[in-house]
Amino acid sequence: DTEVTQTPKHLVMGMTNKKSLKCEQHMGHRAMYWYKQKAKKPPELMFVYSYEKLSINESVPSRFSPECPNSSLLNLHLHALQPEDSALYLCASSQADIDKLFFGSGTQLSVL
Amino acid sequence: DQQVKQNSPSLSVQEGRISILNCDYTNSMFDYFLWYKKYPAEGPTFLISISSIKDKNEDGRFTVFLNKSAKHLSLHIVPSQPGDSAVYFCAASPSGSGANNLFFGTGTRLTVIP
Numbered sequence: 001d002t003e004v005t006q007t008p009k010h011l012v013m014g015m016t017n018k019k020s021l022k023c024e025q026h027m028g029h030r031a032m033y034w035y036k037q038k039a040k041k042p043p044e045l046m047f048v049y050s051y052e053k054l055s056i057n058e059s060v061p062s063r064f065s066p067e068c069p070n071s072s073l074l075n076l077h078l079h080a081l082q083p084e085d086s087a088l089y090l091c092a093s094s095q096a097d098i099d100k101l102f103f104g105s106g107t108q109l110s111v112l
Numbered sequence: 113d114q115q116v117k118q119n120s121p122s123l124s125v126q127e128g129r130i131s132i133l134n135c136d137y138t139n140s141m142f143d144y145f146l147w148y149k150k151y152p153a154e155g156p157t158f159l160i161s162i163s164s165i166k167d168k169n170e171d172g173r174f175t176v177f178l179n180k181s182a183k184h185l186s187l188h189i190v191p192s193q194p195g196d197s198a199v200y201f202c203a204a205s206p207s208g209s210g211a212n213n214l215f216f217g218t219g220t221r222l223t224v225i226p
Contacts, residue, residue, distance in 0.1 A: 004155070008174075033211065040218075041138075041218065041219075042217060042218050048212045055212070056212050064178065085199065088153065099205045101211045101214065102158065103155030103156045106155075
């Protein structure tokens with residue numbers, strides 16, 4: 001199994017909603033990541049979990065809240081988002097200290 | 113400051129011909145380089161990588177060339193196929209520093225014309 005699975009694939013939410021994005025991998029990777037990607041731009045790193053601990057938070061607003069319940073799962077909790085947060089949210093995983101990322105297919109988020 | 117640059121936002125190539133996608137970097141600490149391919153509304157998929165101890169790496173129709181002195185790498189696709197139409201991102205990092213130190217270029221959209 002070399003897949004990173006993300007749900008949902010599409011999400012539309014209002015600015016007062018609370019929603020969660022989910023990510024799962026069964027490759028035994030101990031590092032998991034959230035990226036945000038806008039159209040025609042490269043992926044931007046948001047959070048890194050290493051061995052289930054948050055190791056990097058790239059100055060992301062608190063309306064985005066990551067959670068790593070175990071080594072296979074990664075969530076991103078969303079609350080009070082703004083329309084400019086509309087983007088493709090990508091989860092990725094890697095072996096710790098290895099540079100090669102495996103990406104999920106992403107959640108296309110629209111904030112109305 | 114963009115440390116990895118892909119100066120051509122788009123490229124069109126006839127089916128069967130060679131596609132050459134270019135990437136430049138500025139950080140001399142980078143010694144591991146990757147190419148990712150991305151279809152619309154999907155996550156990037158790893159394509160091929162190269163470390164700085166090599167100047168060429170080949171995998172089927174895909175070859176990556178690295179010119180360390182020029183801080184330049186290129187991806188060659190031969191022969192190009194319509195299914196290769198996608199956005200290609202190059203990425204670079206100081207090896208062993210972890211994927212959180214991976215820097216992406218802005219991407220080149222390749223269109224292969226049947």
